[in-house]
Amino acid sequence: MDQTKQEEEYGYDLFPERKPGEHKKTSIAESLFTFNHKCQVMLQFAVETSPYAKLLLSAMKSSGCKVFKDRHFSCEDCDGTVSGGFDAASSQIVLCQNNIHQQSHMNRVVTHELIHAFDHCRAHVDWFNNFRHLACSEIRAANLSGDCSFTNEVARFNFGLKRHHQECVRGRALRSILAVRKISRAEAEKIVDEVFDSCFNDHAPFGRIPHSKRDAKFAYRDYMNRDRYYANL
Amino acid sequence: MDRAVGEIAWRPPRACEDYWSEFRHCKSLKNCFHHYYTYGTVPSCQQWKEDYHNCREWEKHRGTEAKEALRRSEKIRVAEQRNFIPVWQLRQEPPRDWHVPLNQEKPQDS
Numbered sequence: 001m002d003q004t005k006q007e008e009e010y011g012y013d014l015f016p017e018r019k020p021g022e023h024k025k026t027s028i029a030e031s032l033f034t035f036n037h038k039c040q041v042m043l044q045f046a047v048e049t050s051p052y053a054k055l056l057l058s059a060m061k062s063s064g065c066k067v068f069k070d071r072h073f074s075c076e077d078c079d080g081t082v083s084g085g086f087d088a089a090s091s092q093i094v095l096c097q098n099n100i101h102q103q104s105h106m107n108r109v110v111t112h113e114l115i116h117a118f119d120h121c122r123a124h125v126d127w128f129n130n131f132r133h134l135a136c137s138e139i140r141a142a143n144l145s146g147d148c149s150f151t152n153e154v155a156r157f158n159f160g161l162k163r164h165h166q167e168c169v170r171g172r173a174l175r176s177i178l179a180v181r182k183i184s185r186a187e188a189e190k191i192v193d194e195v196f197d198s199c200f201n202d203h204a205p206f207g208r209i210p211h212s213k214r215d216a217k218f219a220y221r222d223y224m225n226r227d228r229y230y231a232n233l
Numbered sequence: 234m235d236r237a238v239g240e241i242a243w244r245p246p247r248a249c250e251d252y253w254s255e256f257r258h259c260k261s262l263k264n265c266f267h268h269y270y271t272y273g274t275v276p277s278c279q280q281w282k283e284d285y286h287n288c289r290e291w292e293k294h295r296g297t298e299a300k301e302a303l304r305r306s307e308k309i310r311v312a313e314q315r316n317f318i319p320v321w322q323l324r325q326e327p328p329r330d331w332h333v334p335l336n337q338e339k340p341q342d343s
Binding site: 063064066071091092119120122124125126150162163164165166195197199201202211212214218221229230231232 | 243246248266269273307317318324335
């Protein structure tokens with residue numbers, strides 16, 4: 001298959017540094033004084049302190065997909081306003097160092113992409129050919145990562161209250177699909193509608209929709225307690 | 234450590250303080266807001282309080298009623314979390330290439 005066509009069809013053109021077969025090496029100067037360094041520092045902080053990230057990393061380890069920062073995360077320059085991505089072909093989470101400038105944003109992107117990685121790890125997700133699978137993972141990521149919190153939506157000037165979370169999840173899932181696949185908006189909307197109820201209610205590994213750090217901490221507590229929990233049901 | 238079913242004494246699925254903290258969290262203004270923002274309704278928190286009382290009750294008197302009430306309540310919670318038809322098939326094993334080093338990756342091998 002023509003490489004350019006493949007890159008465009010699967011959204012790889014948004015991530016120009018992801019050329020198959022190449023492994024980028026950085027100089028010491030690049031390591032210390034650039035967006036790359038800042039990205040690495042924020043990533044480290046996120047995996048150490050975010051209860052969302054800690055829970056996902058534990059769950060992935062339990063599922064046999066232990067995450068190694070150097071192997072499974074990559075800070076890169078990306079096109080446009082995209083913040084990150086999950087590359088199933090290389091089992092890597094891409095963080096867009098040129099578009100993530102705040103720790104809270106990094107925490108959210110790491111959580112979002114870890115949800116994709118978690119889905120990849122625990123299920124046979126056909127990222128490239130099955131749009132329902134792609135839509136499902138995007139719905140889950142938008143739902144569970146805090147992407148659609150009230151404050152984040154207000155910051156985007158999307159003002160809504162009653163059940164607005166669901167509208168936001170639909171909208172963001174749609175956007176994510178349209179960004180990486182060449183299908184019509186109508187087709188994408190239809191697919192999102194088909195899988196929405198199922199995927200919106202799949203809260204693994206959190207066991208709840210974590211709306212706040214408190215929710216995420218409680219979810220993490222439950223996860224750490226799962227052996228006792230299931231043994232005594 | 235040997236763990237045959239029935240040999241380990243039963244205890245509540247969660248520590249009693251956890252039920253109470255879940256109840257307090259459920260009733261908080263922030264949580265009510267988030268619930269309304271997500272589902273359009275106010276959450277119902279009474280079950281957490283009942284579970285807490287059953288938990289304490291069991292701790293004091295080790296009664297079967299309290300134990301069964303707790304188990305019933307938690308089973309309903311588990312069922313609620315599983316109340317959907319999955320879109321995909323779950324794996325029996327993790328993906329083969331998860332740990333394969335990067336420079337040895339072959340493109341599009343899956």
